[in-house]
Amino acid sequence: MAAHVLIVLFVFFSITSCVSIGDDQVLVEFKELLLNTSLLDSSWKKGTNPCDNNNKWFGVQCDNNNNNVIQALLLGGIGLSGNLDVDVLISLQGLRVVNLSNNSFSGSIPEFFRLGALKSLFIDGNQFSGDIPPDFFSKMASLWKIWFSRNKFSGKIPESLASLKYLLELHLENNEFTGTIPSLSQPNLATINLSNNKLQGLIPQSLSKFGSNPFQGNPDLCGNQIGRECKAVIYGEKSESSGSTKWIIVGLVVVLLLVAILFKSKRKDDQFEKLEKENLDEAVKVHLNKRSMSTRTSMRSSRKGRSRSGSDMGDLVVVNDEKGIFGMPDLMKAAAEVLGNGGLGSAYKALLGNGVLSVVVKRLRETNKFNKECFDAEIRRLARIRHKNILQPLAYHYGKEEKLVVSEYIPKGSLLYLFHGDRGTAHAQLNWCIRVKIILGVANGMKFLHSEFGSYDVPHGNLKSSNILLSANNEPLLTDYAFYPLVNNSQAVQSLFAYKSPEAILNQQVTPKSDVYCLGIIILEILTGKFPSQYLSNQKFTGTDVAQWVQSAIEENRVSELIDPEIETEKDSLEMMEKFLYIGAACTESDHDHRIDMKEAIRRIEEITDLM
């Protein structure tokens, strides 16, 4: 018993003795490691109260309404240097403001994050240098004013700034920060200054309200805001210094070519094989590393010779920076995977360095109808589209031989894959409700394209299930649209699905109604769950001529037999499904003149879905 009392007493005294370290002692201890403290020496005396109004300590501000708690250290512009003992200050629990502006502190940034309750930190006008760790601010959730300007900080602007909910003022001007600007979207952010650093890349959209002034003096920043186009220059005269980049690019070209060759020879294989996941999604995984690039010397040197003339490998031009900015080097560093070989060319998937964005790189064959300026204008036009059912390109590369178009990678994959790939596991999950959503979304996208590109012979031109991707919430996204003007006529016949419409087969003629035919095939594919033989270029493989099948079923009055067994069980919707089959039939009417037009097709689809 006595022992217990002793222990309790002992604990009690140790606690009180901790508490009894006065604020005076804390500050004096803090001052001990500072240099040139002559201005502090006369008032900062142990044993006196730092908050005593009659004997105020220099630069110490107390909250007189709150038990004389020290709330600010205002020590700006008084010639201080030496070491900042942040740990000692932890016991000043009311401290909210630290102002050390215009002194002579140097070295790497002290661990101010240990003062988790700080609201304002002013250390501008010192000689601090080096990187600030990315997570520096993650434990300083109360911070609202940060003044770090006029130091020598380098490295990236810490990402954790983005997590400061109350951030109001951010001053990082006149340092040596590099890299891209993190996306800061705090609603309260009122002042920002990042001028005179070495920042690069796109200014995030979220900072557009600040105009150009806060970003001046960063020659490598770009974006509309400062009137400088984002263009990742990766080849040619300007990249003289980065010889290794050249090798990497040459390496990628070699890999792309090899993969293309590989695919060309593989095309003779069973087409259905390609629809399996490993073939459609992960056919060949190409990890770009030094070893895979160092083996093809002859190819490499011939490429190198050509590229020196600056014509073959140009730049990667970013046309839509909403998903971030990247250049050819990012693509090069990324692990590439072959996705498949579509009508227009092969597609590759690449996960960009930061792992945040996966992109699909499509290699367009036979798009040499236009010079670079026209190609650029055309792709930019596509990139400006904003529609929830349309996937826009993010970037392109225009080389004499290579033309690449980069867009976001959509993980769920294409309708073609979902319906016919992977031996039906995804197919079974496409219930009726999702299928209606897909049809309606495709119709909406087509409606938009037909008004936007109404002047084209065929506004989409390549609508088929492999060019419809499904977002995470089952919203369809159209891709590969409006390429018609880019494609060399003789090749269009082979590469655009609109050329599989009966009128095109008969007399090489495409019209906006050819898109209607393609839409009809999609509707029938979704309703029947069958693989349309129309997609096949080789008679050897089996599909279902869905257009023919539905026409004869209508004649023989057995339309209901066509419905996909996977959705047949949803009895309440059978009538609606049949209505869709009739629309599909009207769209795939082989007589071009008797086929309904896009307006009418969409009207009929909307008419059904409005009743839902």
Ligand SMILES: *[C@@H]1O[C@H](CO)[C@@H](O)[C@H](O)[C@H]1NC(C)=O
């Ligand atoms: C920092 O403190 C000084 C006085 O030491 C003051 O003049 C200055 O305005 C303060 N800086 C900020 C940003 O509040």
Ligand SMILES: *[C@@H]1O[C@H](CO)[C@@H](O)[C@H](O)[C@H]1NC(C)=O
């Ligand atoms: C710090 O120095 C800058 C530039 O010399 C000056 O504009 C500013 O008023 C000074 N601030 C303080 C707190 O001394």
Ligand SMILES: *[C@@H]1O[C@H](CO)[C@@H](O)[C@H](O)[C@H]1NC(C)=O
């Ligand atoms: C020491 O501080 C005074 C002002 O208190 C300043 O004028 C002087 O330049 C400082 N000396 C050094 C070496 O920083």
Ligand SMILES: *[C@@H]1O[C@H](CO)[C@@H](O)[C@H](O)[C@H]1NC(C)=O
């Ligand atoms: C940002 O800092 C620079 C350099 O000190 C200055 O010229 C500019 O006016 C500041 N801009 C803003 C918006 O504070």
Ligand SMILES: *[C@@H]1O[C@H](CO)[C@@H](O)[C@H](O)[C@H]1NC(C)=O
């Ligand atoms: C179309 O492409 C083919 C094969 O690439 C080429 O021979 C032909 O000259 C091209 N025609 C036009 C008009 O560019």
